[in-house]
Amino acid sequence: MGPPSFLDLLYAEASRESFDEVVARAERDRLPEAEVEELRAQRRVALRLREQFVRQRQREAELSALYETASDLTAIRDVDAILSAIVRRARQLLHADMTYLSLNDETEGASYMRVTDGALTAEFRKLRLPLGTGLLGLVAQTGAPYHTDDYQADERFLHRDYIDTAVAGEQIRAILGVPLVVDGTVIGALLAVHRTVRTFPPAEISLLTSFAAHAAVALQNARLFEKTQAALADVDEANRQIRAHSQAVEVAASAHDQLTDVLLRGGGVADVASVLADVLEGALVVYDAERRELATAGDAVDVPVDLADAIREARGSGRSVELEIPGCGHVYVAAALAGAEHLGTLVLHRPREPLGLADRRTVERGALVTALVLLFSRSVAEAEDRVRGELLADLLSGRDTDPARLVDRARRQGADLDSPCVVAVASVRGLDRHRAAQVAARHAGELRGLGGDHEGQVVVVVPGTDATAVGEALQARIRGAGGSCTVGVVTSGPGPKAVAAAYPEALGCLSTLLTLGRSGEVSDPAGLGLARLVLGDAGPHELDAFIADAIGPVLDYDERRGTGLVETLEAWFTSGSRPAETAKALHIHPNTVAQRLDRIGRLLGAGWRDPARSLDLQMALRLYRLRRLTGPTR
CATH class of the missing domain: 3.30.450.40 (GAF domain)
Known part of the structure; x- marks a missing residue:
């Protein structure tokens, strides 16, 4: 029987020395250096997984203890x-x-x-x-x-x-x-x-x-x-109040039982909202710390006031805050806190009678349970983000040279590398590095891709072929989180090697945009125009791509129709954009020049006469003539 594998050691929860012994045995057996180096790489990954398992078990133990403590609170008499x-x-x-x-x-x-x-x-x-x-x-x-x-x-x-x-x-x-x-x-x-x-x-x-x-x-x-209990000894009116209060306590105990059950079966924020809305006979909305809606239960009403002051008071006191809003019934705000950290906000709307004291404590207990649920969800999400971030780094840096393994790792994370992909690299302002990476990772995950921080830049890799659309979507998500960004995008073929090759090109697009002072824009190599040739690698392929991007529609039209739009466009620029001089140079009527220019405008789109655009067009026309001398460009 051979030595145990790293997977066997992980399963057996072996000590770190056992992992080191696998490599040491290979060195003693004088295995080829390549095999030993591969074992060292596998050991590093296995040890990272072992550390993550230990942290996860510790977190599960913490949550289990908190859940058990929450369950004990139902015995309020002891x-x-x-x-x-x-x-x-x-x-x-x-x-x-x-x-x-x-x-x-x-x-x-x-x-x-x-x-x-x-x-x-x-x-x-x-x-x-x-x-x-x-x-x-x-x-x-x-x-x-x-x-x-x-x-x-x-x-x-x-x-x-x-x-x-x-x-x-x-x-x-x-x-x-x-x-x-x-x-x-x-x-x-x-x-x-x-x-x-x-x-x-x-x-x-x-x-x-x-x-x-x-x-x-x-x-x-x-x-x-x-x-x-003390009120039970009072007169009839006190007895009536006691019965009402006892009923409220029973309702609170029932609510706590249900909330505890939500925790024990791994329920989410929506389950907590549903329990509270049902028990308290109202409508409840749960927001995250940035006031984004997480869950709704019942017929929620949009509260027509700023909740900032109420949330601040609830955070400071640890209690629910009642708002007096004419025409909105009774509205209560409670903060979901973990220590001093504000994780979310609960807003309860009661169209009829106000909440009693016990019911308000139920709202606050619901906020505490919501905080526990959000803490657990964040812990799981952070673990997933770390795994996906390591995969993104391995993909872009080429540390993992096995394409099949990279594709399989991506598939396990819900990402698709088998299709053509768009690689987007963004320089973000207004958000800290960790927050920007989180936004990118969430955005990419929704599109079956990968996202995060790589070498100080925000990067997303998602399936698709419309590079500009992907960059603009990323820009919108960063903007929604309170930041701004400049994005370089490139479309790659399928597979890890194509994605890794596209990353430097996308990074070059971003660098060119920033060099040109075009902050806040999204561009692929074609969108850089003449700057792509001046600041990039201007080989034959790039020259042909530049010509096609700039005047390709006009060339295609001439080829299909046998017209002379390219000749007209050249004469137009040579004559200083004067129609009469253009007509004279071409020996045609000025009306014909106007008709051809109108056709050119429809083919090239609005703004083709703008100074920056016209410079790209003139350069493309000159390169087109020069390339024809060395061979066909199309």
Whole structure:
């Protein structure tokens, strides 16, 4: 049995050393250098895939924990169990040595431990910190996240002896803390610690923030339930209100069950919108961060006001915002947030009665679920973009010299390289490089092509033969994203080799456009006119193509009809564009000259007499005569 292949190692989740051993064995066996080099290339690809698999599994574990936490929120009567699960899962997912959650006591001006997981000492579980003291007290007071690589050595925080003693007893070094916020008020903090010095990457901060949001939802639900229970002891009017409120809580629990089910079965934004519109008896529209519509459920109404202020308020408070718009019923705006990042906006329209408090919490919970769905979708899309970007780089740079393999890789990504293609290279302004590459990749994917960033330029390769149309479509997408671009385009034959050969020509078109100051234009080599000959490679083929592009319709007409339009056009330019002089030179009547010029205009199109165009025509006529001396041009 031979040595394992890289695919076998990937399937077995082998260590990196196992991949290196395959190459080392080939070197020890003195295989040909070409085969060893091929194995090295395969090892690089396999290791990239292995790293991507590891990141994907980690992301799936994070989402699974968040989904399980969201499911636990249905047990709104057992807050301690929910908070314990949140602290436990946060510790597991962040691989922390200990996690704990504190609640603020405003009367005493302190924050006290409510739940811990991984604590070593009983003293730490009973710790109370004055607001502003230590890292926990600072988070609980300011409502801002804080982290430190080594708490004992960090002089940013106000240290107290009894706190430092408790921290030393737990052997705590690195700490990350995020606030618990309810209705814009800080009620406590959620913290994760390590007993070694280390840093906290942004992904861990965002993840702990999401857990803190779940904890705040659980606490808020418990408070609502406790208010309902207390109201049961009141008079008949209070009992009526309790029944209504209890019904609203049941509706909220039902909505949460359905939203949890959407998460667990991998539903999308449209599924979330459908659940909320049905439960809340309204119409709902979900927008992305740039206010592009993502999903609609129910008979949505176009809100006739700018939502910017409402979205800003919803982002700051974490709560839904009600808009008072005459003639539009009741409109509510909620922001879908992941930490401080704004991922989308929910707009709910209720034509009749306004939402109660519990129903508004359901809208906000729906916004939280929407944020989770969008985060997962973005993670998947980014992974796909990386794979497609690597394929585009291999295609254009020629690193992968196996055409069949490139075609197969493209086919697996939904791209077609078997048909004639258009290669478009764009210089983009007004968008950062990453955003421009994203827009190009999405646009190309919709056309069964490839797109992204290559060597600092935005490139798309899509099936088709109308190069100008492809360039203009790309330009429109960049413009729609808030940028502008100049685009060089070339039509290539089918297959990776033809595409790779067309890329430098498209890049040359772009460079020529920028050199000529023609920013914002789209052009193929033919559209460059005389500049193509002056700035490009002017061989016989390029000369003939230039002649055909400039005066080809006139040459074809003369050949079919036996007319003398080319001779007339030459005489017209020679005479300084004077009809009488042209007629005299050709020995024909001026009316005949006018008729021929009219025919030339219909063949060449409007603007043929413009100075820049006429220069191209005169050069083409001269080259046509010279080429006839060396051989036929058509």
